[in-house]
Structures are given as C-alpha cells and as structure tokens.
Amino acid sequence: MAIIDHLLAHWKTFVLAAIPLIGLYLFQAFRSNDINFDQYADFPQPEQPDKSRGHWPWIEKSASAGDPRRSFDIILYEQAQKLGFPPVLLVDWRPMESFVILFILNNSVAEQVTKPSKQYSTSVPKHPAMQDLAPLVGSRSLVTLDGEEWKGLRKRILPGFQPQHLLSLVKVIMDKSQLFIEHLEAKAAAGEEFRVDELTTNLAFDVIGIVTFNMDLNAQVPGKQSPVLLTYRALQQAYVKRDVAKHWLRRYYTENERRIRALDKKLDNILKDTIRKEHAKLMKDDATASRSVAALSLHGIDKLTPDILQQTSDTCRGFLFAGHDTTSLLMQWTFYELGRRPSSMKALKDELDDVFGPDPDPSSVMAQLSGPRNGELMGRLTYTDAIIKETLRLHPPGGTARLAPAGSGTTLVLPDGKRLVVDGLVLSPMAYVIQRDPKIFGETRDDFVPERWLGPEAASIPESAWRPYERGPRRCTGSELANMEVRVVLACIARRFDFIKVGLGELDADEEGKPILDEKGYYKTKSTIFTTDQVTAKPVDGMTMKVRISDKTKSLE
Numbered sequence: 001m002a003i004i005d006h007l008l009a010h011w012k013t014f015v016l017a018a019i020p021l022i023g024l025y026l027f028q029a030f031r032s033n034d035i036n037f038d039q040y041a042d043f044p045q046p047e048q049p050d051k052s053r054g055h056w057p058w059i060e061k062s063a064s065a066g067d068p069r070r071s072f073d074i075i076l077y078e079q080a081q082k083l084g085f086p087p088v089l090l091v092d093w094r095p096m097e098s099f100v101i102l103f104i105l106n107n108s109v110a111e112q113v114t115k116p117s118k119q120y121s122t123s124v125p126k127h128p129a130m131q132d133l134a135p136l137v138g139s140r141s142l143v144t145l146d147g148e149e150w151k152g153l154r155k156r157i158l159p160g161f162q163p164q165h166l167l168s169l170v171k172v173i174m175d176k177s178q179l180f181i182e183h184l185e186a187k188a189a190a191g192e193e194f195r196v197d198e199l200t201t202n203l204a205f206d207v208i209g210i211v212t213f214n215m216d217l218n219a220q221v222p223g224k225q226s227p228v229l230l231t232y233r234a235l236q237q238a239y240v241k242r243d244v245a246k247h248w249l250r251r252y253y254t255e256n257e258r259r260i261r262a263l264d265k266k267l268d269n270i271l272k273d274t275i276r277k278e279h280a281k282l283m284k285d286d287a288t289a290s291r292s293v294a295a296l297s298l299h300g301i302d303k304l305t306p307d308i309l310q311q312t313s314d315t316c317r318g319f320l321f322a323g324h325d326t327t328s329l330l331m332q333w334t335f336y337e338l339g340r341r342p343s344s345m346k347a348l349k350d351e352l353d354d355v356f357g358p359d360p361d362p363s364s365v366m367a368q369l370s371g372p373r374n375g376e377l378m379g380r381l382t383y384t385d386a387i388i389k390e391t392l393r394l395h396p397p398g399g400t401a402r403l404a405p406a407g408s409g410t411t412l413v414l415p416d417g418k419r420l421v422v423d424g425l426v427l428s429p430m431a432y433v434i435q436r437d438p439k440i441f442g443e444t445r446d447d448f449v450p451e452r453w454l455g456p457e458a459a460s461i462p463e464s465a466w467r468p469y470e471r472g473p474r475r476c477t478g479s480e481l482a483n484m485e486v487r488v489v490l491a492c493i494a495r496r497f498d499f500i501k502v503g504l505g506e507l508d509a510d511e512e513g514k515p516i517l518d519e520k521g522y523y524k525t526k527s528t529i530f531t532t533d534q535v536t537a538k539p540v541d542g543m544t545m546k547v548r549i550s551d552k553t554k555s556l557e
C-alpha cells in the first residue's frame with residue numbers, strides 16, 4: 001500500500017523519467033532492421049546466404065583466408081577479385097548487425113549514391129548510425145547533419161577552406177611542421193625505431209587546431225598539450241572501450257558511459273567558450289580576431305544563438321575527428337611508398353630542386369613558402385601532387401555509409417542497365433576496391449605509379465574512379481587543407497630524411513646489405529605491411545620506421 005501511495009504521489013516524476021527510456025526504446029526499435037531479404041534475391045551476392053546467419057559464414061571464411069587482423073577493405077578486395085569485380089555486392093550480416101549492406105564496387109554506381117538528384121538534393125542521406133559516433137564527431141556537426149540544416153552550416157564553413165584562404169595560413173602550417181621536423185631530427189640522431197603514426201597524428205592535430213578554430217593544441221609538445229586535446233583523447237579512449245554488444249539502455253548507467261558524457265560536456269564547454277570569445281572580437285571589429293575556419297563562419301552573424309553556437313562547437317569537434325587520422329595516414333603511406341620506389345623519390349627530389357633551388361634544408365623551403373610567391377611555388381609541385389593522389393588511390397583511409405530510406409523507391413542502375421531498388425539498404429561505396437578496378441587501372445592497379453596522373457593516360461581515368469574524399473555535395477570539406485599540409489611537409493623533408501621501414505614491410509637486402517630492385521623498379525620487401533580497422537584503416541604496426549639524414553643533405557653539411 002505504501003508503495004502505491006508513493007507511486008501516486010510521484011507519478012509525474014515517473015512519467016518524466018520514462019520519457020527518455022521510451023525515446024531509447026524507439027531509437028533501438030528504429031535501428032533493428034526488420035527487412036524481408038527475399039526482395040533482394042536477384043542482387044549480386046558473394047554466396048547463398050545462410051537461413052539464420054546470413055552471410056556471416058562467408059565473412060568468417062574470407063577473414064580467415066589471411067591475417068585475421070587485416071582490414072575489411074583488404075578482405076573485400078580479395079573477394080572482389082575472386083568474384084570477377086561485380087559492380088555491387090549485397091552482404092547480409094544480420095543477426096550480428098541490424099542491417100544489410102550493399103557494397104558498391106563500381107565507380108558509376110558509387111556516383112549515383114553521392115551525387116545530388118531530384119530525389120535527394122544533397123545525395124542519399126548519411127546512415128543514422130553515424131549518430132552513434134556523436135561524442136567524437138559532434139551530433140550537430142557538418143559530418144553528421146543532413147538536409148537544410150547541413151546546407152546552411154556548409155555555406156558558413158566553406159569560405160574557410162577555399163584554397164586562397166588556406167594559402168594565407170601556410171605560415172602556421174609551417175610553424176607546426178617545424179616541430180615535426182625537430183622530432184624527426186631527434187629520431188635520426190638516436191637511430192631508433194619509432195611509430196610514425198604518433199608523430200604524424202600529432203602534427204595533423206596541431207594544424208587542425210590552428211586552422212579550424214585558432215587554438216594551439218600543442219599536440220607535439222609533451223606535457224604542454226591543451227585541455228581540448230587531452231579531453232578529446234580521453235573521450236576517444238573511453239569511446240573505444242564502449243561495450244557495443246550491450247543494449248545501450250543497460251550501458252547508459254555504466255561508469256564508462258558516465259565518463260563519456262562528462263568528457264563530452266567538458267569539451268563542449270571549452271569549445272563554446274572559445275567560439276564566444278572569437279565572436280565577441282568580431283563584433284568589436286577587433287583586429288586580433290582570428291582567421292580560422294570557425295571565426296570566418298561567424299562573420300555576419302550578429303547574434304550567437306544557442307543553435308549556431310552548438311553547430312559551431314560540434315563542427316570543430318567534427319574537424320578534430322575527420323582530419324587527424326586521415327591526414328596522418330596519408331603522410332605515413334606517402335613516406336612508405338616513396339621508400340619503396342626509388343624512381344619516384346628521385347623525381348620528387350628533382351622537382352623540389354627545380355622549384356626551391358638546390359639547398360635541401362627545410363629552412364630554405366620554409367623561407368620561400370613564407371613569402372608572397374607561395375601560391376606560385378605550391379602550384380608548381382605537380383609530381384608531388386601526383387604522389388599524394390596515387391597514395392590516396394592505394395590507401396584511402398575511410399569512406400561513407402548512406403541509407404536508402406525504406407519506401408523511398410531509391411534505384412541504382414548497374415553498368416549492364418539492370419535496375420536495383422535499394423530501399424532499406426546501407427549503401428557503402430568502397431573507394432579501396434573502386435580505386436583498384438582492373439578495368440580502369442589495369443595491370444598496375446596494385447602498384448604505386450604517380451605518373452599515371454600526369455601523362456595522357458590520366459585523361460582516360462574517369463574522375464569518379466578516384467574518390468578517397470568521396471564525391472558530390474558531401475565530399476570531404478578538408479581535402480584542400482590535407483593536400484596543402486602534405487605538400488608542405490614533403491617539400492620540407494623529402495630531401496632531408498630517408499624513411500626506412502622496419503618490421504612488417506621491411507626491405508629485403510643483398511649480401512652487401514643493399515636493397516634489391518624487382519623487375520618493376522620497386523625495392524623487394526621481406527613481408528607485406530597491411531591495415532587493420534580502428535575506426536579508419538590503419539597500418540597494423542603504426543608504421544614503424546627509422547629515419548636517417550639523407551646522403552645528399554649529409555654531403556652538404
């Protein structure tokens with residue numbers, strides 16, 4: 001009786017408390033994809049699905065055909081070769097996951113997902129599971145939003161990423177690259193092995209902090225890292241510990257989730273504080289107002305509404321997520337590929353000599369890039385650009401996942417004219433496979449050949465067959481920043497340091513200890529370095545290498 005009295009007295013509290021629980025239930029129900037698989041019976045599939053386990057037996061078989069740590073991109077590419085590169089591949093991984101995926105392995109089909117259409121003005125919507133990453137990417141950021149809200153935000157953000165504007169920030173990119181170079185000098189002097197990912201990720205964080213929200217993250221200075229960086233890293237660590245197998249209602253009250261929420265709030269508060277200060281400076285026409293992407297996005301905004309503040313804070317968080325790993329991976333693979341193909345290394349050094357003169361010291365390059373001719377100098381780095389493009393072709397770090405809403409009648413047309421209604425499916429263009437399509441990249445599809453982007457051959461490669469930044473309206477916002485950063489880094493260090501892979505992917509050597517060239521002009525390796533899935537596809541060993549001062553530089557010292 002006492003319990004009933006208590007319930008009656010506090011019914012409002014119970015109803016209010018139940019609202020989030022109902023919300024959680026609905027969210028979960030929405031996620032569980034109760035699809036009738038028969039409707040897709042004529043879609044290309046790797047094999048007949050098992051009645052209760054869908055294509056899991058195939059996934060298990062495929063994964064166990066090599067090192068089980070290798071990333072799904074690699075596994076799918078191996079299978080695509082066996083299956084003769086079908087344009088799409090339907091994979092049912094229920095009941096382990098609550099959705100069915102259509103992997104898209106053909107460039108013209110991928111294009112239909114990412115280009116705007118009458119049905120979808122900003123291309124097929126992103127998969128709502130993207131919101132699961134909200135603590136890392138921001139729930140209302142450029143990465144996660146869709147529709148009109150996304151359009152408005154994108155319009156505010158885009159001016160900050162224009163090439164001309166970024167060129168004006170080359171100086172700050174170089175300041176951060178200077179620290180990176182100092183770390184490399186120290187590693188070269190010590191002659192020790194190290195994980196390149198640690199250095200390149202810190203550099204990428206530093207550049208993003210300065211360029212996008214004018215904050216010195218100090219990622220490269222141990223003991224001095226900024227609260228934003230420390231909080232973001234702590235958030236990442238807590239996030240990967242998330243027990244995804246647990247129903248999220250039960251997970252909600254665990255200590256780790258409480259920690260995620262506390263860190264999430266802390267990060268939000270710091271970012272909002274910075275944004276408020278920047279906005280106040282703009283309002284006062286203060287000359288010290290920064291020219292960061294976030295500050296530029298506030299121009300013309302008289303009132304910093306809670307909505308704009310939240311979007312901007314979440315978008316800064318989205319930049320931290322979207323830009324650090326990806327750019328870092330691009331640098332790691334560039335160093336690796338250059339170390340394997342001496343002819344590319346030579347062509348790069350020749351180009352740098354030609355553009356910046358014979359002095360290989362990073363300070364000489366930096367002095368020139370700090371001057372008014374920086375745009376012209378950067379524009380002449382055509383082979384450097386081809387190296388970056390080719391590295392991203394072979395090693396795209398991530399991709400996108402879209403969802404064709406149930407009942408939308410979303411239709412994809414395959415190269416043979418067959419039409420597939422893809423309602424209810426996750427649509428996932430697989431850049432890794434598309435960018436190695438034998439019909440387009442032929443015999444050399446697995447080889448690092450920057451020249452393919454420079455000669456007449458380049459014209460025969462369809463633009464849609466290169467999509468590491470994805471394409472269409474939701475294409476990567478930061479591609480120009482990443483490209484500029486890597487160009488600056490290569491220009492400064494390619495003639496100063498040699499990168500030597502150790503462990504997986506290490507070069508083979510003859511009796512005199514010299515590397516051995518194969519018939520295609522690549523140094524032979526003792527083993528193959530591969531990626532593993534950790535949100536993005538990362539070299540399994542963090543790209544362990546040694547650096548040494550290059551012979552040319554030494555002879556000048």
Ligand code: HEM
Binds near residue numbers: 154326330482
């Ligand atoms: C080599 C480096 C990079 C690669 C390969 C890369 C790749 C990608 C890809 C594939 C997407 C599409 C994701 C999707 O559609 O779901 C994307 C989106 C995005 N990227 Fe990048 N990215 C890189 C660097 C950066 C940098 C440096 C920044 C900013 C600091 C950045 C900011 C973004 C943002 C904001 C989006 C979301 C765009 C939207 O949905 O409107 N990225 N990136």
